[in-house]
Amino acid sequence: MRSATSSCEKERWFYPALWKKNMARFWPIWAVYALGWLVALPLSILLNGRGSGDVGGMPYIQHFVQSVARELAGLPTVVTTVCFSILAAMAVFSYLYNSRSVAFFHALPLRREDLFLTNYLSGLSFLVLPVVGVFLLAIPAELVVGVLDLRGLLVWLLSQVLLTLFFFSFAVFCAMFTGHILALPVFYGILNGLAVGLLVLTNEALSAFVYGYVNVGRLEDLCLWLSPPARLVQDLHVDHVWDAENILTRIQFRGMGTALIYALAGLCLAGVALWLYRRRHLEGAGDVVTVSWSKPIFKYGVGVCAALSIGQLLYQFFAYALPEGGWTLLCFLLVWGAAGYFVAEMLLQKRFWVFRGSWKGCVALCLVLTALIGVMELDLTGFERRTPDPDRVVSVEVDPTSTAPHDSGNGNIFTTDPDLIRAVVDFHQAVVDEQERHEEREVYGFYEVRPLSDGRRVDVETAGSSQVTLRYTLIGGDVMQRRYYIALDETSLADPDSSVGKLSALLNRPEVIEEQYFPAEREKALADGSLQLTSISLPVVNTERGEYETVPVPADWRETVIQALKADIADGSLGRRYLLEDLDRLEHCYYTDLELIYQYQSTDSRRQEVRTNVTLQTTAGRTLDVLRQAGVLDDTHVLETQLQRNAEERETESYD
Template identity: 35%
Template structure:
């Protein structure tokens, strides 16, 4: 029977604590240096350096920057640093458990197991608490000298980094209790930190490969919470505070409740680590896994996860190279079994420290293969009926949608029961018909569409699906086809307003606008400029655009390629505005742009453009094609969309700035920023 050597004498050991602090001083010194540089030293440079963004007498701006820097030091990349440092702390302080000589000596000391654990644990905790406190006090001294009064920011930093370090350190110590080799500690620590997100990603990847319509949805909240680095980097951050003029007046810090929850979990993990340590046998030093009941978990966990990961890699490398895009669950099953056997026997070799493992563990390997085959069959046969799952309209609270036609797109959220019912009807049609995804130009199927639906259900659940398919002009005449249903949705004012509503609701104040126009047409090229609009004109045009959308003038030709060519204007209306402050955003924008595309059906907008004398500057896609000779067959001729890809990437510069693009009969000058019209060549 394994022995648990420990003395009945002694608890906490001050001598052992001093030994830990002196023995691993380079690690403590490195940790101290990082935080002294990141906090008091960085704060001193921000507040007192003579060369920088602000002059030395511009102290208010420097103070704001100092507060922002202090809060940033408690989030983001700091979380990653703390996670790494905590693992190094645990590896150093509990490394004696990984060699027989060291663990035998330690357990022969007149100190109980509890005393040994608490002493080593306290050494690491004492270091990071002392370092954090010293960095905070020095930072406060620098702030006091510079007149910074937002001392709460230093307190927020201290609580954030201390709470996070407590959790990661306890987690690393917990992992160290299972490791019989020192390098196994970071391996177990990394695996357990990423296990939930990794498994979710694997199952998502398999589902997207084999289940029709499966969408990579957001990771569920439990998965985020079980992935500490992700949850803390995403949930702990600073954000700006703005005044009525959108000027920065301060900062807020979000996430301390999250840190507190993880700190409490850290205390629990420390207690669990002590419970495991009390039952850990000294003789397991040197084993990869030091706890007997954890060895099957390691063996089968490595086999299962390794089988799916290696299986997907083999499937992608071998099957996808020769299948022509066709999926095969049997092929995936073969690859998964091959990867699973390799991972399972590899784990067994590490545990047994021998290459002769097949005879002793083939039964476990057979059980693992059966599980992997069942998983692959479940995906291939859709045993859970995922593909056919379409929620009832009355069970849906709202739907986020993305519809992409040949040249048009819509995205937004609807709550109207009538629109939800039409979206679920489209979803049901896609599930039943499963239209082909690949275009077939020889048969006239040359248009492409895609649908993304994310349902928020009334019971608190969610459902996400993505579909893409090809269609022809004939499909638009069949009212029951997915293409025809999408075309009807594009023409629906409620859908158009849902797509536009998010942009409209974010506008605080319109500042100006522009209408792009084109001129100097030549074979294969043209010139481009923009007519400026003041705030009142931009507001008038935006209001007219909204009236057109509400009247059903938008999306008329969204799915009809030929009609889109004839009726879509290539001109774009740009509305510049100041966005509303959004407390949920970490950084607030000072300005933003609303890009509006329109067609010949927008009668309200066209009437307003005519009043401004701008209607004559409009040109449709088909007309631009004709003017630049896209169908002439001349060498160098290009289509309008190809031309736009190149020519619209101009950068407005100072007056008379000139950019040159190539044309079929020589270079064509493109003038922006008010340059005179001129031709070269």
């Protein structure tokens, strides 16, 4: 049977009678949509119009009116347009999914372009006309409460129109690929989040196969753009602007540029949908996929998604019962990849027995999966062994996850210093050389109970692991990232040539430690007066009361304390980082931190605070002397080490 193409001598493009019929037939869609927004905006404004008080110095009702429309233009608009757009598309193009109705409509003296445009505008009308009506009703509602924020209402209306244009066009685009009405919302929902979902699943799979793998870098941003709801939720938000006296002056909506980009993409999708509609085979009504060239994409896509999702899920479920590793995961991927492929084939052929004619495609899919995984597991690309040339590295960021003591020095290291970059690359090379040892030893923390000289006992960490992430920025703007789990123990820490020893040496370089506690940008801000040190305090033990109390450092001693801290850091007497909670860490680190509070005026003119906590150590002689001279420490106000504190807590627990 040949596919019919209806025609008409007179080109009208739009048929009001058909538009009216769609509006009358599918009225529950636009009526519910209108009712929901009527309650959310005009009615909400009227109900809250009697509120009193203020928010950030702005009258309550003014704050509510300015914020409600802008807040609704973000996440609520994204969610509602995503849901109602697919309902509208399913309604106006429902005739394509039934053989009788599709034959009837295309037997009429109407061109396909006329049918498409009329139904497309009908679907848009379901969503656009209600919000225009709500917008017109919101204006008198605001006038009733005494605050007219026309700009905020226009922001909400524009956001509605732009997002509707994209999501409805995208739903219509999906509608052209299927002949089954139940498949349409499935395709629409999956495609809206497919890119981010595949990225997450791929990252999980590669992390199991490839040592040091983090992600695919710049592809993350592209995948976010290809997952419109996620991108819009991230970009559409409201900012509050404050003045120098912390008074809220205005509320701004951000992200309209992103909405405009998607709206333009929606127009392009509508054009492609029209092109597909003109070439659509009408006898495909009832088929899951009607576009012939997309059927192989559907089959292999379902197979890959099933392998990456269900295969990985079951691998994690049976992780403790089966050998761990890439080849075990590959078995799950192959089984569920084949299952997904055959299920897709059954949907396309509308029958269950499809194995005889489609086994070759399944074998091809399994061979491709095996080849890709084999290349990665055997490191045929050299990815696992690759380290950057220090001369090509512009900057590097090191994230050691967590080191002791747990104060402000426990942060990321970012540097452009060539000498420090070479130290990082040297550590990286040592990790690669010790790959087998780190992969085999997944130690998360091993403690021993050791006796002290006074007879008390304390828990000491003798082995563990640390996650280290490296991010290099190379000449030309390329980024190279790696993430490793480093196996730690007392023996490797004592060896300066081991990867663990080199990591410890890197973290304990004086210039690295000083940048953690006293960043160059902060020091510059202090120098130009945009940042002020407002207080320094230290919790100490009051021996007379037997409890902790916080003692402030006198204002005229603050600068002296800062200079003492920097001097102790410069010669390695303060700020030492420990990879294990070993006896050395417990003996030399005090239990409490010296707290430095800075204040500055943020871009929204509000006063903000920055806090820096420095764990004092027994070796920091200059700092301790200054604190004694300032009267913070004396015979009745003392510090206790982490070892003393832990021993006391263990003794108390034993007593209980």
